[in-house]
Amino acid sequence: MSEQHPEPQPDPDTPSQTPSAEVSSSDDVDRSRLFPRVTSFRFRRGTLTAGQERNWDELWPKLGQDLEIGRNRIPQPQLDLTALFGRDAPKVVEVGSGTGVSTAAMAADEPGVDVIAVEVYKPGLAQLLGLIDRGGLTNVRLIRGDAMVVLTELIAPGTLDGVRVFFPDPWPKSRHHKRRFLQSGTIELIADRLRPGGILHIATDHADYAVWIAEILATQDRDRPHVIPLTTESPLSLTRPTTKFEGRAERDGRRINEFVYTRPLQDG
Numbered sequence: 273m274s275e276q277h278p279e280p281q282p283d284p285d286t287p288s289q290t291p292s293a294e295v296s297s298s299d300d301v302d303r304s305r306l307f308p309r310v311t312s313f314r315f316r317r318g319t320l321t322a323g324q325e326r327n328w329d330e331l332w333p334k335l336g337q338d339l340e341i342g343r344n345r346i347p348q349p350q351l352d353l354t355a356l357f358g359r360d361a362p363k364v365v366e367v368g369s370g371t372g373v374s375t376a377a378m379a380a381d382e383p384g385v386d387v388i389a390v391e392v393y394k395p396g397l398a399q400l401l402g403l404i405d406r407g408g409l410t411n412v413r414l415i416r417g418d419a420m421v422v423l424t425e426l427i428a429p430g431t432l433d434g435v436r437v438f439f440p441d442p443w444p445k446s447r448h449h450k451r452r453f454l455q456s457g458t459i460e461l462i463a464d465r466l467r468p469g470g471i472l473h474i475a476t477d478h479a480d481y482a483v484w485i486a487e488i489l490a491t492q493d494r495d496r497p498h499v500i501p502l503t504t505e506s507p508l509s510l511t512r513p514t515t516k517f518e519g520r521a522e523r524d525g526r527r528i529n530e531f532v533y534t535r536p537l538q539d540g
């Protein structure tokens with residue numbers, strides 16, 4: 273887990289299918305090529321403030337881990353989630369935690385629930401470290417890497433109580449839709465990693481992405497791991513704070529669409 277990650281470009285307005293073409297330093301070009309598949313993020317060099325540097329140096333070794341990247345990387349062993357937090361408690365993965373505003377607020381609201389925040393954007397993770405520190409939170413761990421790899425390799429089937437995907441990059445142009453994190457295969461993967469009764473909570477302010485998500489949720493293969501709309505009370509909090517994305521959406525009059533689904537207690 274020693275290799276440094278390239279920074280993603282979180283502004284999805286002008287995404288590129290070839291992230292390596294967008295970055296200036298040859299170092300980053302080489303690193304971006306280490307990701308062999310189409311990713312839902314793109315690369316950006318990130319600079320940390322002095323405070324974030326301090327958080328990173330002090331807290332990352334205790335709370336965070338970097339995923340190994342590169343063509344010759346070997347698949348990572350599954351995480352021992354109980355050992356990671358030192359207790360047996362419900363476990364939630366948050367995909368693309370950004371600056372961690374929702375992560376920290378929801379973790380503070382639910383001290384009995386453990387949250388694994390997955391993000392590729394180092395300054396965002398550094399901000400979350402600051403929120404964890406200031407809030408005295410003990411129930412958050414961070415992974416710097418591709419959430420697809422985390423779900424595929426690090427999380428065992430049937431082990432998560434929840435997966436949160438808040439304001440995933442919408443990749444609005446049709447030719448970039450393959451970059452959207454939420455695809456049929458991802459929903460099946462998430463369903464497989466949830467325990468029966470586990471919750472998938474998605475929020476988006478992008479109308480077209482909402483239609484896309486509704487479509488893939490409606491057309492799942494019911495013979496495979498899948499999720500269904502939650503019709504009973506949620507075992508996890510569904511209350512999100514207003515993040516910068518949500519605040520901007522509200523100001524621009526864009527509706528927030530939320531999807532709260534659950535893995536059925538019995539598949540099929």
Ligand SMILES: C[S@@+](CC[C@H](N)C(=O)[O-])C[C@H]1O[C@@H](n2cnc3c(N)ncnc32)[C@H](O)[C@@H]1O
Nearest residue numbers: 312313368369370391392418419438439441515
């Ligand atoms: C639009 S931002 C939303 C951030 C946050 N969830 C919020 O509501 O403020 C989407 C975030 O997802 C991250 N992201 C996109 N694809 C990812 C992936 N495959 N693995 C980890 N993070 C990812 C991006 O780096 C970006 O920070």
